[in-house]
Amino acid sequence: MRCENHIMDQILNAYKPMWSLKHAISLMGWDFETYMPKKGTEERGVADSQLHLLYKDLLLNKDFVRLVESSKTLKSLTDQEKGIVRVLDREITKQSKIPKELIEAESMERIRGNMAWRVAREKSDFLMYAPHLEKMVEIKKQIAEKTGYERHPYDALLDFFEEDLTVDELDKVFGALTPRLQKILKKLVDSGSPFLNESKLVKSKYEIKTVDELNHDILNLMEYDVNRFRMDVSTHPFTETMGLNDVRITTRYEGTDFKKSISSTVHEAGHALYDLQCDQSLSVTPLQGGSSLALHESQSRFWENIVGRSMPFINRTID
Amino acid sequence: MRCENHIMDQILNAYKPMWSLKHAISLMGWDFETYMPKKGTEERGVADSQLHLLYKDLLLNKDFVRLVESSKTLKSLTDQEKGIVRVLDREITKQSKIPKELIEAESMERIRGNMAWRVAREKSDFLMYAPHLEKMVEIKKQIAEKTGYERHPYDALLDFFEEDLTVDELDKVFGALTPRLQKILKKLVDSGSPFLNESKLVKSKYEIKTVDELNHDILNLMEYDVNRFRMDVSTHPFTETMGLNDVRITTRYEGTDFKKSISSTVHEAGHALYDLQCDQSLSVTPLQGGSSLALHESQSRFWENIVGRSMPFINRTID
Numbered sequence: 308m309r310c311e312n313h314i315m316d317q318i319l320n321a322y323k324p325m326w327s328l329k330h331a332i333s334l335m336g337w338d339f340e341t342y343m344p345k346k347g348t349e350e351r352g353v354a355d356s357q358l359h360l361l362y363k364d365l366l367l368n369k370d371f372v373r374l375v376e377s378s379k380t381l382k383s384l385t386d387q388e389k390g391i392v393r394v395l396d397r398e399i400t401k402q403s404k405i406p407k408e409l410i411e412a413e414s415m416e417r418i419r420g421n422m423a424w425r426v427a428r429e430k431s432d433f434l435m436y437a438p439h440l441e442k443m444v445e446i447k448k449q450i451a452e453k454t455g456y457e458r459h460p461y462d463a464l465l466d467f468f469e470e471d472l473t474v475d476e477l478d479k480v481f482g483a484l485t486p487r488l489q490k491i492l493k494k495l496v497d498s499g500s501p502f503l504n505e506s507k508l509v510k511s512k513y514e515i516k517t518v519d520e521l522n523h524d525i526l527n528l529m530e531y532d533v534n535r536f537r538m539d540v541s542t543h544p545f546t547e548t549m550g551l552n553d554v555r556i557t558t559r560y561e562g563t564d565f566k567k568s569i570s571s572t573v574h575e576a577g578h579a580l581y582d583l584q585c586d587q588s589l590s591v592t593p594l595q596g597g598s599s600l601a602l603h604e605s606q607s608r609f610w611e612n613i614v615g616r617s618m619p620f621i622n623r624t625i626d
Numbered sequence: 627m628r629c630e631n632h633i634m635d636q637i638l639n640a641y642k643p644m645w646s647l648k649h650a651i652s653l654m655g656w657d658f659e660t661y662m663p664k665k666g667t668e669e670r671g672v673a674d675s676q677l678h679l680l681y682k683d684l685l686l687n688k689d690f691v692r693l694v695e696s697s698k699t700l701k702s703l704t705d706q707e708k709g710i711v712r713v714l715d716r717e718i719t720k721q722s723k724i725p726k727e728l729i730e731a732e733s734m735e736r737i738r739g740n741m742a743w744r745v746a747r748e749k750s751d752f753l754m755y756a757p758h759l760e761k762m763v764e765i766k767k768q769i770a771e772k773t774g775y776e777r778h779p780y781d782a783l784l785d786f787f788e789e790d791l792t793v794d795e796l797d798k799v800f801g802a803l804t805p806r807l808q809k810i811l812k813k814l815v816d817s818g819s820p821f822l823n824e825s826k827l828v829k830s831k832y833e834i835k836t837v838d839e840l841n842h843d844i845l846n847l848m849e850y851d852v853n854r855f856r857m858d859v860s861t862h863p864f865t866e867t868m869g870l871n872d873v874r875i876t877t878r879y880e881g882t883d884f885k886k887s888i889s890s891t892v893h894e895a896g897h898a899l900y901d902l903q904c905d906q907s908l909s910v911t912p913l914q915g916g917s918s919l920a921l922h923e924s925q926s927r928f929w930e931n932i933v934g935r936s937m938p939f940i941n942r943t944i945d
Contacts, residue, residue, distance in 0.1 A: 327676035330669065331650035334657060342661075346853040347872030350649065353910055354869075357646035361680065534665040550673075553666030591672055 314378050315388050318395070319592060321371050326591050328362045333549050339418065340541040341557060348422045356414035363402050363410060372399055387594065394593045397470070404453050413446050425542045468600040510563040518565045522558060522572040525624055529576055529610075536579055544571040546578035546607075551590045554579045570611055577610030578603055633697050634707050637714070638911060640690050645910050647681045652868050658737065659860040660876060667741045675733035682721050682729060691718055706913065713912045716789070723772050732765050744861045787919040829882040837884045841877055841891040844943055848895055848929075855898060863890045865897035865926075870909045873898045889930055896929030897922055 335355055343351060365371065378384075378392045420439035427435035451463035459474040466472070495503055526538065534552075541557035548554045556575035560568055581603060582596045589595050597603045614620050654674055662670060684690065697703075697711045739758035746754035770782035778793040785791070814822055845857065853871075860876035867873045875894035879887055900922060901915045908914050916922045933939050 323672060324676040324680050327673040328680075330673040331654060331677060334653060335650060338653060338657065342856060342858075343868075344852065344854050344856055344872050344874075346851075347869060350869030350871055350909065353642060354646040354649040357643040358650060361643050361647075532665075533663065535663050537661060537663055539661075549662075550666060550669030552669055553663050555663075590669065 312381060312384065312388065314374060314381060315384070315391070318371075318374050318378060318391065321365075321374065322395075322593060323591060325362055325365050326593075326595070328358050328365070330549055332358050332362075333547050337547040337549070337555055339421070340543075340545065341539045345422065348418060352415045352418040355418055356411045359410050359414050360407055363405075363407065366395075366399055366402050375399060387589070387592075390594050391592060398593070401454060401467070404455065405450055406453065409446065409449055409453065413443075413450065416443050416446055428542060470599060472601070511565070512563050513565045515560040515562065518560060518568050521565070521624075522569060525569065525572060526576055528623060529573075529580065531576065531579075532583070535583060538572070538575075544575050546575045546582070548579075548582045548596045551582065551585050551587060551595055554582045570615060573615040574607045574611035577607035580610070581606040631700060631703065631707065633693060633700060634703070634710070637690075637693050637697060637710065640684075640693065641714070641912060642910060644681055644684050645912075645914070647677050647684070649868055651677050651681075652866050656866040656868070656874055658740070659862075659864065660858045664741065667737060671734045671737040674737055675730040678729050678733050679726055682724075682726070685714075685718055685721050694718060706908070706911075709913050710911060717912070720773060720786070723774065724769055725772065728765065728768055728772065732762075732769065735762050735765055747861060789918060791920070830884075831882050832884045834879040834881065837879060837887050840884070840943075841888060844888065844891060845895055847942060848892075848899065850895065850898075851902070854902060857891070857894075863894050865894045865901070867898075867901045867915045870901065870904050870906060870914055873901045889934060892934040893926045893930035896926035899929070900925040 332355065335351060335358075339351055375392065375395045378388075379396065381388075381392075384392070416439065420436070420443055423439045424436045427433060447464055448460060451460040454463040454466075456463040457473075462473045465474065465477070522538070526536075535554065537555050539555065539557050540559060542559065544557050544559055546554065546556045556572070556579050558568055558572045558575065578597075585596055597606070651674060654670060654677075658670055694711065694714050697707075698715065700707075700711075703711070735758065739755070739762055742758045743755045746752060766783060767779060770779040773782040773785075775782040776792075781792045784793065784796070841857070845855075854873065856874050858874065858876050859878060861878065863876050863878055865873065865875045875891070875898050877887055877891040877894065897916075904915055916925070
C-alpha cells in the first residue's frame with residue numbers, strides 16, 4: 308500500500324519489519340502444529356518468544372511511537388489510513404503495559420503447553436496437561452492485571468481479539484439465548500431424539516484417504532485458489548494467515564464419523580475465504596486479514612452451518 | 627549454553643534474538659521450497675528481506691559489537707567460547723561492509739528467482755529464468771566488491787561458506803585432479819562403456835509411493851530419530867537446520883531411475899546426520915551445526931558414495 312500522506316507512508320515503511328516478524332511467527336505456529344519434529348519444541352519456544360520481544364521493541368521504538376502519535380492529528384486521512392492509525396495506537400498502548408518477562412513466559416508456555424496437550428490428548432490423560440493449563444491461566448491473569456480493566460479481569464483479555472467487548476455485554480447476548488436454547492432442548496428430550504445420546508449414534512469408520520479426497524472436492528466446490536491456499540492435518544483444526552496470498556487451514560481425520568472432518572474443513576475454509584477476500588492493497592499493513600474474531604467466526608460458521616448443512620450443498624457435494 | 631565468563635554469557639544472551647531470526651529465516655526457506663502456495667512469493671520476499679535486515683541491525687548494534695570486541699582480549703576462554711568470538715567477529719566484519727539495499731535486493735531476488743526457476747524447470751524453458759540469473763550474478767558481484775578481496779572477486783563470495791579458501795587454492799586442488807580424471811575418462815571411452823551415453827541407459831519407471839517407502843526404510847537403517855528429523859519433497863533436494871533438534875531434508879521423485887532419488891536421500895541424510903550429531907551445548911549459539919560447507923559435503927558424500935554405493939549397504943537395503 309502506498310499513501311499520498313508522507314507520514315502514513317513512513318509508518319507503513321517502518322511497519323514492514325513488524326509485519327515480517329508476525330509473518331514468521333504465523334509460519335512458526337502453523338509449522339509447530341503440522342510438521343515440526345517433536346523435539347524441536349524448546350528451540351521453537353526460544354524463537355517464538357524472541358520474535359515476540361523483537362516485535363514489541365520495534366513497535367515501542369520512540370521514533371515509531373512519535374510517528375503514530377503525530378498521525379493521530381492528521382486531517383483528510385482515508386478510511387484505510389484511519390484504520391491503520393487506530394489499530395497501531397491500540398497495539399502500542401497494549402504492548403507498553405505488558406512487561407517483557409510476561410511476553411516471554413506466555414510464548415514459552417504456549418509452545419510447551421501445546422505440545423504437552425497433544426501428547427496428553429493422544430493418551431487421553433488430562434493430568435499430563437493440567438500443570439500447563441494452570442500455569443497459562445496464571446500468566447493470563449497477570450497479563451489482564453497489567454493491561455487493566457474496569458469491571459472483569461477477562462475484559463482485558465477479551466479485548467485482545469474482540470475490541471471493546473466486555474463480559475457484561477457477552478452475558479447479555481448469551482443470556483438472551485439461554486431460555487430459547489432450553490426450549491429447543493426440552494423439545495428434543497420430549498421427542499426422545501437419538502441426538503441426545505452420543506453413544507447411541509452410529510459412528511461409521513472411514514478410510515482417511517477417501518474423506519481427504521472428499522474434503523478437497525469440497526474445497527474445489529468453494530472455488531479455492533490453490534496458489535494462495537493450502538490444507539494440512541493437525542491435532543486441532545485451525546486457520547493461519549501468513550499474508551493475503553498465503554492462507555492455510557488444517558483439518559483432522561479421527562477415523563469415525565466423517566461429518567466431523569467435513570464440517571471442520573468447511574468451517575476453516577470459511578475463515579480462509581474471509582482473509583483471502585481482503586483487499587490486496589492491505590497486504591503488509593496492520594489491517595491485513597479479518598477485523599475481529601467474532602466477524603471471523605460469523606464467516607466460518609455461516610459456511611459450516613448455513614451453507615455446509617444445507618440440502619443444496621449436500622446434494623452438490625454428493626454429485 | 628551457559629558460560630562461566632560474564633561477558634560470554636552476555637554475548638550468548640544478546641545472540642538469542644539473532645539466532646531466532648536465523649531460525650525463522652531457515653523455516654521460511656524450507657517452507658518456500660516445500661509447502662508455500664506459489665502466490666505467497668512476494669510476501670515471503672518482504673518477510674525474508676526484512677528479517678535479514680533486522681539480523682544485521684542486531685548484529686551491528688553498538689553495544690553488541692563492543693561486547694564482542696571486549697571478548698577478544700579475554701584470557702582463559704574455552705575452545706567453544708573462542709569459536710563463538712571468532713565466528714561473531716567475522717560475521718560483524720562482513721555484515722558491516724554490505725549495505726542494506728544489497729541485502730534487501732539479494733533476498734528479494736533469491737525468492738523471486740527461485741520461484742521463476744521452479745516454473746522454468748517444469749517447462750524446460752531456460753529463458754524464463756535467464757533474467758533472474760543475470761540479476762543475481764550482478765548482485766553477487768556487488769556484494770563481492772563491497773566485501774573486498776585480494777586477487778579474485780569470487781574469493782569474497784567463497785569466504786561466506788568456506789572460511790579463507792581462495793580461487794587460487796581451489797584451482798590447485800581441482801587442477802591436480804584433472805589429469806587423473808582424464809585418464810579415467812579415456813579408459814571408459816576406450817572400453818565403449820554405456821555410461822557415457824545417457825540416452826542408451828535403461829531408465830525404468832517407478833511408483834513414487836514405492837520409492838518413498840524405500841527411502842524411509844533407508845533412513846530407518848541410518849537410525850534417524852523421527853522426533854528431531856523429517857523428510858519432505860522439493861524441486862531440488864536440500865538440508866535445512868532449524869536447530870540442533872529440528873533438522874529437515876528433502877528428496878525428489880522424478881519417476882524414472884529410482885537410484886537418483888535414493889542417492890539424493892542418502893546424501894541429504896548425511897548432511898542432516900552431521901548437524902544432528904553436533905553437541906547439544908551449542909544449541910542457540912553461533913556454533914550450531916556444521917563448521918563449513920566443505921566439511922558438510924564431506925559428510926554427505928561419504929554417506930552417498932562410500933556407504934550408499936557399497937555392496938554391504940545395497941544388500942542390507944534389499945533385505
